[in-house]
Every structure is written in C-alpha cells, then in structure tokens.
Amino acid sequence: MPADLAVIGLGHLGLPLARAATAASVATVGHDPDPRTVAELRAGRLPAEDGPGTLTAAELRRMLSAGFHPTTDDAELERVRTAVICAPTRLGPDGALDLRAVGAAARALAPRLRPRTTVILESAVHPGATEEFVRPLLEDGSGLCAGRDFHLAYSPSRADPGHRDRDLTRVPRVVGGLTPACTEAAAAFYGRLCDKIVRARGPREAETVRMWETNYRHVNIALANEMAVFCHDIGVDLWDVVRCAETKPFGFQAFRPGPGVGGHGTPVDPGRLTYKGAGLGHPLRMVGLARDVNGRMPLYVTQRAAALLNEHGKSARGARVLLLGVGYKADTGDLEGSPAPEIATRLSELGAQLSYHDPYVPRWRVADRPVPRVDCLYEAAAEADLTILLQQHRTYDLQGLAVKAQLLLDTRGASPAGAAHRL
Structure with missing residues (x-):
C-alpha cells in the first residue's frame, strides 16, 4: 500500500516528524541513504547519534507497529502525497552550510515526483535555497513545474530535544510556499499534526525565520559568555546577576553561559553560500562575532x-x-x-x-x-x-x-x- 507521507532524512528532524505523522494515522515511509541507520530503525533501535531527546525506543516501536517503514529504496518515494526533506546540513570548513545532503535528497525524489505532490523542505538552509537550489533539482529531474504541477514550500523546524512539552504538535508551525496554493497545501499537511499554523509570505520569509531564530540564540549566548568571563575577572557572581536581571518583566530575556554552543542549529551568515559561490547580501557581522566568542x-x-x-x-x-x-x-x-x-x-x-x-x-x-x-x-x-x-x-x-x-x-x-x- 503506498504511503501518504515520505520523510526523507531520518535524523533529528525526520524522526520527530515521522513520529507525529504516525501518531496522527498518516501512512509514513522514512527514507535515509544510510543502510546502517535504516537497519537499526527497522530493528527497533535508535541510531547511536540520536539520544532520548529525539525519540525513545518505545516510541520507535509504536511507530513501527503503526506502519512506519524505514527504507533506503528510492522507489518507495513514488506516489506519496507529501514529501518532506529533512536532510542534515552542517557548517563546512568555510563557515557556509553544506547542502550536499539536501541536494541528494532532492535528486532521489525528483524522478519519482508526481503531479499534485506537496514537497516541503525543513532542513536548515540560506534564504533563497528552496527556490534557487531545491526547485531546479526537482524540476530538472521530474519534468514538472513547481507551483503549477506540484507544490513546493519551506517550513523551519523548531525541534527542542530534551523538552517533551515542546514537541512538534505543540509548537506553532511556520510555512511559506512558492505560491499561495503551495502555502495552503503545506498548511493542510501540517494542520493534521500541529495545533497552530503560521503562514509566511513565501519560502524566503520562512527560511529567514529559521535563520533569525538560530542567530538570535547564538548572539545572546555569546553575550552571556562574554559576561561570564568579565564577571569572573572582576569578582562578580554572574549567576546572581542573572537571577536578579531576569526578574525584569520587559526588555530582557535571560540567556546563560556555558562551555560552548553545539547542536544542529548552526548560526547562519547569508554572506556565505555553498551553491552559488558568492555571498547573498550584507554579511551579518554580529553572527560572525558571536561564532568567535562562543568558539x-x-x-x-x-x-x-x-x-x-x-x-x-x-x-x-x-x-x-x-x-x-x-x-x-x-x-x-x-x-x-x-x-x-x-x-x-x-x-x-x-x-x-x-x-x-x-x-x-x-x-x-x-x-x-x-x-x-x-x-x-x-x-x-x-x-x-x-x-x-x-x-x-x-x-x-x-x-x-x-x-x-x-x-x-x-x-x-x-x-x-x-x-x-x-x-
């Protein structure tokens, strides 16, 4: 029986989405190019890099019992109504996002794309990547036209591993489509899983939402880290300062220092692009400085x-x-x-x-x-x-x-x- 949804990329983005979809009785196939990841999931075991904050073994077993089907077979991407690309993106040596896994996912999907399919990108990308990087790959590989023959949209992931009260169903979902019809198609899909849908004007706005949210975190943590060093040098108890400052009911949000900043939400500087070979707009100097401070x-x-x-x-x-x-x-x-x-x-x-x-x-x-x-x-x-x-x-x-x-x-x-x- 054909699946209703294909989740492409079974990592920290794809697995929570697949969990929410199967819980909503959406027939879901999970596609990943790594045979080891797929073998582990089929056996009811979480891949080594995915801890309990992403998924529990019990949840995975329930997903499999509900029909979730992990696979490496590109042919199983055919005839799905919705395909969501959740491929990983990381910062390369040059500080730019590496979109190779996103490109591979789009190329695997393109020959199997059918008219009226909804394709959504969730991976971390630069503003413009949905239209300028993913769209040509899908159109060239399928012979179809985005916005006319199939729907294309971007939706930034807002995963918060380790916080069970902030799962995918409870956090508002932002969607931005290539056309208004694309936006509505993506909203209809996420509406089956999420309590609230927020419509952006287009994919670039939705992509920039994610960039801003991630950069906001890194810049503010960098400020907290600088304050930690400063306070230690002058003999001030930083943690008492934070405790007092966060009582202000306006104009302040408490961020806390730490040994460094990690995770999949890497800071994004649109002045660096991997797929165009040139910068996009003005470099974000505060982002670069925050990266240096946190590093x-x-x-x-x-x-x-x-x-x-x-x-x-x-x-x-x-x-x-x-x-x-x-x-x-x-x-x-x-x-x-x-x-x-x-x-x-x-x-x-x-x-x-x-x-x-x-x-x-x-x-x-x-x-x-x-x-x-x-x-x-x-x-x-x-x-x-x-x-x-x-x-x-x-x-x-x-x-x-x-x-x-x-x-x-x-x-x-x-x-x-x-x-x-x-x-």
Missing part, C-alpha cells in the same frame, strides 16, 4: 580547570579529570557540535587523565581514542582531582556531587550557590 569557550573552560587545579596545589599534568554530560544539550545523547570533545582534547594535551559519565552516551571517542566511561558516578567523583559539569542532566544530583567531589567546576550554573566553582 573560544572550550579554551576558556580548559584554562579555568587548569587554574582551579593549580589553586589547590595540583597540576593539570597527571590530574584525574571527570567530565559529566558530553552531549550538546541536557537530557539528550546527541553529540552534534558538542564542545566536550574540544575540552577533552585540550585537557589531554595538558596531560590530564580523562574519564566521563553520561547516562545517554554509552561510548565516547575523542580524536579516535576511547574515553573511559565510569559506572559509579559518586565514587568516580570522589576519586577525581577535578569534576567538570558540562551538561546538567536531570539525573544528576548536583548537591550530592558537590559533597562527594574533591573539586567541582560547574559550567552551567546548575549547582546550588556555594556548592561548586561556577563558570
């Missing part, structure tokens, strides 16, 4: 760790250092863009002996070398010369850890005041 935080954390050891009569060389929470976000095992590998690498270069604990990451390698995982958290914290909290998973009792640990450096400000050394 320096792993080094700063390493320096703070070494200084803290030195203050207590210990050298970083030979010190036993325990890292807690190595994913990019609390309560998930997703390692995408996590600052933990750089921190671990820098500490190793100083001669530290590393171990880690993370309830969502059973195995962890840094620079192609395995990092030992501890099983007894409190015993390991008591034995370590320094314990560094990188992610405040809900399972961590920070009051208890502060009592057990010889030294605790809290990079998230999650421990009780006075219980640990905070960033």
